[in-house]
C-alpha cells in the first residue's frame with residue numbers, strides 16, 4: 001500500500017532486470033524508515049494503481065480502477081514474470097551489492113490483490129532463501145483480503161506483516177479508506193486474528209477529515225489495545241496526498257500521539273513524522 005514515507009514513490013528507479021524493467025517489478029534499494037536499506041517488490045506492475053481502497057491521503061493518487069474491472073482494465077504481471085525479476089534482482093544484489101537490510105512487498109497499490117498472491121510469495125521466499133538468506137521479508141497491506149485463508153497463510157510465511165489501521169470506528173474507517181470492496185473495520189480486525197503477529201501502520205492528519213480529535217483517538221486506541229500489535233508505525237503526511245486539502249501534522253503532534261499510545265497501551269510506537 002502506498003503510504004507516505006514507508007512506501008517508495010510511484011516512479012522509482014528499478015533494478016535492471018531486462019524485460020521486467022518496463023513493469024517496475026523490483027525497485028532499486030532505498031532507505032525506507034524504519035526498515036533500513038530495502039528492496040521493494042511491486043507485485044502490481046507499472047500500470048494504473050491497483051487498490052481495493054481509495055484513501056484520500058494516498059501518495060499514489062486516486063484509485064480509478066474499480067475492483068470488478070481490474071481484470072479487464074489492468075494487466076497484472078504474471079507469476080513467472082515476478083519470479084524471474086525477483087530471482088535476477090536478488091542474485092544481482094548478492095553478487096554485486098549494495099548490501100540490503102530488508103525486502104518489502106508493496107508498490108503500486110495493494111499487494112494482496114495479485115490473483116496468485118500465495119504462489120508469488122512462495123517464489124519470493126525461495127529466491128530470498130537462495131540469494132539473500134537471513135533478510136527479512138515484510139508486507140504492507142490495507143488488510144482487505146485478510147478474510148481469505150490462503151492470503152493469511154502466505155502472509156504468515158513472511159517475517160513481518162504490517163497492516164494499516166488509521167481509524168477506530170466504522171465511520172472514520174470509511175472516511176480514511178474509501179473502500180472499493182465490502183470491507184469494513186470489523187472484517188479487517190477479524191482477519192488480523194489469523195496472523196501470527198502484526199505490526200500496525202497508522203496515518204494521522206487534519207483538515208476535512210481529521211482523525212486526531214479526542215473521540216477519534218480514543219476509538220483508535222481502543223482498537224489498537226484490542227489488536228495488541230508488536231508495534232505501531234505512526235506517521236504524518238510526507239508527500240502530496242490524493243486529497244490536497246488534507247493538513248499535515250507537525251512533529252510535536254505526531255510525537256504526542258505516539259506518547260499517548262505508549263502511555264495508554266504500553267505498545268511500542270515507531271514514529272515517522
Ligand code: SF4
Nearest residue numbers: 001002051055058142
Ligand atoms: S491502501 Fe490506501 S494508501 Fe495504500 S495504496 Fe491503497 S489507496 Fe493508497
